Amino acid sequence: MTNALLTRLGLTVPIIQAPMAGITTPALAAAASNAGGLGSLGCADLPLDKVRTLVEDMRGRTNHAFNLNFFVNQPADLTHYDPGPMGARLAPYYAEFGLGAIPSPKAPYAPFGAEGLALLLALRPAVASFHFGLPDRAAVQALRDAGVMVMGSATSVAEARALQDGGADAVIAQGWEAGGHRGVFLGPLDAPGAGTLALTRQIVQAVNLPVIAAGGIADGRGVAAVMALGANAAQIGTAFMLCPEATTKPVHRRAIANAKDNDTTVTRIFSGRPARVIANRFVREMGDAAALAAPFPAQHSLTSPLRQPSHDKGLDDFLPLYAGQAAGMARAVPAAELMTALIAEWRASSA
Ligand SMILES: Cc1cc2nc3c(=O)[nH]c(=O)nc-3n(C[C@H](O)[C@H](O)[C@H](O)COP(=O)(O)O)c2cc1C
Structure with missing residues (x-):
């Protein structure tokens, strides 16, 4: 089975360690990337010079693809x-x-803006992902022209379509089960959303982009389940929070x-x-x-x-x-060990 997302990023397994502001570290993200998945750093609440330092640290730990994540909310x-x-x-x-x-x-902290864009264009991570919408079209195009894959979170089919229209390369279907902030950017903030199962399948049917399922996935069976729905990968957050990294x-x-x-x-x-x-x-x-x-x-x-x-x-x-x-x-084990277990479980349940 071909998987455009994995091929483009050089991943060997469809597992993305979720960006989590205040939680993720280069050690955690590099363990995910080095195991064949995609490690992510939540950068939303960090000063940009700190982001630069983290990326240097990251590049000392892995030669593989990784993801930098920012918030694009309206300023308060x-x-x-x-x-x-x-x-x-x-x-x-x-x-x-x-x-x-x-x-x-x-x-x-301020939302992602021109200085964040300049930094991303200088650092050129394999992936930049965004929460609460996308940067403007010109910024998205500049990132894509620089070879950076752009992803955004959708909590509804309408948001997935908006991300596709805004130039995203992939959509993260963030179900109601997901930990942390909901990426909602259209419609009422307080409305309950669709669960990962219903949302992923409907987004897969609605857009022509790779879809990453997120929310409530904590073992390899969960990864296999969302792959069966047509997702190209699973994004896992909470299950990494007990890792020592x-x-x-x-x-x-x-x-x-x-x-x-x-x-x-x-x-x-x-x-x-x-x-x-x-x-x-x-x-x-x-x-x-x-x-x-x-x-x-x-x-x-x-x-x-x-x-x-x-x-x-x-x-x-x-x-x-x-x-x-x-x-x-969630398992309290080092991230490399968790990745090994997730991969083994996913392989066993998709055989
Ligand atoms: C502690 C925590 C912090 C998070 N911070 C971010 C973030 O900074 N950016 C983002 O796009 N998503 C963030 N998320 C959401 C994750 O990207 C992902 O959607 C979610 O973790 C998936 O659900 P799960 O926790 O059940 O695996 C966060 C999630 C958690 C649990």
Whole structure:
């Protein structure tokens, strides 16, 4: 069976280690690439000089293809945002940890723009993937002309078509099961989306591009399942979060290791955009206040001061415990070992 995506990137297995801002490292991504898959670095929240350093590190670890990922959200527009109601809800938690005044909301990082494009054109990774849409057509064309394969996440068939129309080389079908932020960029932020099974198949039928399935895939059987639906590869996130090469915090690791199938939920309360997390105290008590959240990613600036004191106390109460519905299947093994297992399972179940 020919697989245009694998051939183009020189991959030997249809497994993409998902970009995860704040979690992925060159050691993790290189292990995935060196095993024949595609390693990815989540770069969205990093200063561009740090991205450059990570890519140098990456190139010291692998000669194979890898992916750099960025966010292309609209900049947070705070002109009409009233921080009062959210501040009133957060005040008791700030008091609990003795944190003083609640800061004014501010975006902690900027979306992908001209400087990010210039850096990508200089670094020329094999793949650049984007969340929350695509850069403008000229930027996409410039990347393609430079030999960089451009991918984007779609949470609906309409978004997959929009990515195809915007010049993408491949579409990531991100199902409702997926951990972390939903890549939604058309339609209402809070609407529930289609699951990976239904979404992947319908996107495969709707576009003429390679499709990568993401969401709830945690072993080789899951990879084989989405390949049977017509996907060209599986993108796996949460299942890599217990690898020692990931920077997942200890309390987050514990929550993932203990997670059951129905422990996760989608909420906007941490960042302002919907993300799948393991439900904790903050989600339970503040979930109804999501409509008061500052626009993404400025809400982070209001909720992140609670994280360190919570973490210092060994509590996972205030951390965004990003994880997909298959979190309980994550294995605490080195990334190379995980890749070996995923590949063996995929081969055994597609024979
Ligand atoms: C902790 C975490 C962080 C994530 N960060 C990003 C990111 O920076 N960029 C991105 O495109 N996707 C991000 N995602 C989503 C993944 O690309 C992918 O869609 C998802 O992990 C697939 O579902 P799974 O976690 O069930 O495997 C993140 C996912 C997780 C769990």
